[in-house]
Amino acid sequence: MILYIHLLHKQPGNNMKLFYCNLSLVLATAAGFTIQTGNINKYNSISTALYAGNPNPVFPVQYAPVAASPAISSNTNRRPIVAGNWKLNPATKAEAIELLNGLKAGGVHDSEVVIFPPLPYLSDALTILAGTGINVGAQNAGSNTKGAFTGEIAPSMLASSGCSHVLLGHSERRSLFGESDSSINERVQACLAEASLNVVLCVGETLEEYEIGLLKSVVDTQLRKGLAGVSADDLLMGRVVIAYEPVWAIGTGLVATPNQAQAAHVAIRDTLLSMYTNPEVASKMRIQYGGSVSPDSVKDLMAMPDVDGALVGGASLIPDSFLKIIQGSWN
Ligand code: PEP
DSSP states (O other): OEEEEEOOOOOTTOHHHHHHHHHHHHHHHHTTOEEEEESOOTTOHHHHHHHHTOSSOOOSSOOOOOOOOTTSOSOOOOOOEEEEEOOSOOSSHHHHHHHHHHHHTTOOOSSEEEEEOOGGGHHHHHHHTTTTOOEEEESOOOSOOSSSOTTOOOHHHHHHHTOOEEEEOOHHHHHHHOOOHHHHHHHHHHHHTSTTOEEEEEEOOOHHHHHTTOHHHHHHHHHHHHTTTOOHHHHHTTOEEEEEOOGGGTTTSOOOOHHHHHHHHHHHHHHHHHHOSSTHHHHHOEEEEESSOOTTTHHHHHTSTTOOEEEESGGGGSHHHHHHHHHHHHO
């Protein structure tokens, strides 16, 4: 039996609503119902509580196994790439150094690895991880090159400091800091103008969009706008990696099923096929899945033919977990 809880109120921080939702979840689970939720915003603590408390969430939209278009070569040797997005963590430099030393102890990896620490820790990261093969990148960059832009960071500053990657278009930048597709595109172009910088461009739909079947169109628009003006040559050189991150999976503990991730990655390749005349662009593009990836989920996700790696938030702050994810991306 399925109980469908439709949340009408989306304001966070309402303790009574949270209490009643949790109570109904506990009672319904005890009575043998499968819980299915709808109209959920990930920033709503009630929704997160529902999902977090539900070991077997029923996804409102299901995806069957899907293969990439025949125009896409299956023999592309895409090297897996695992990235760690530290977000606004950890709180102190001492903790960051401990974390970096934990990663260094993991040695050299077969998959490509990038970490995105907060800006104040970049120089320590570059020093401590030198020789490990782990790349260091920034969580954002501005599109201006210099001048009166207080608080901004120019791509040339990152490149000349030794960073190799920049994470752009993360859903938290889009939703919390108002970054639009066009401002993300300006940043993509500014970063690619620095010869030594590579970009990880994040795309992904919200839960509301997912529930009404908009995954493909949302991701299609984000890609077309985010990559506008980017040359096929830059893409063929591997200077851009796409991170497919369903917003509802980020930081919620709810991982997309391998079939869901595969379907989204195929949709991304389809968009690239229609954007660029050379089909190699779509074939060679590395596409990471991101959203609550853990050592337990990484292998099944990586078993999908179009999943080429993972973008990891929470688990990248625990060296043991992150190292296991890196290992799982290869084996
Ligand atoms: C992220 O921040 O990009 C992310 C995927 O976070 P988490 O792994 O914690 O869901």
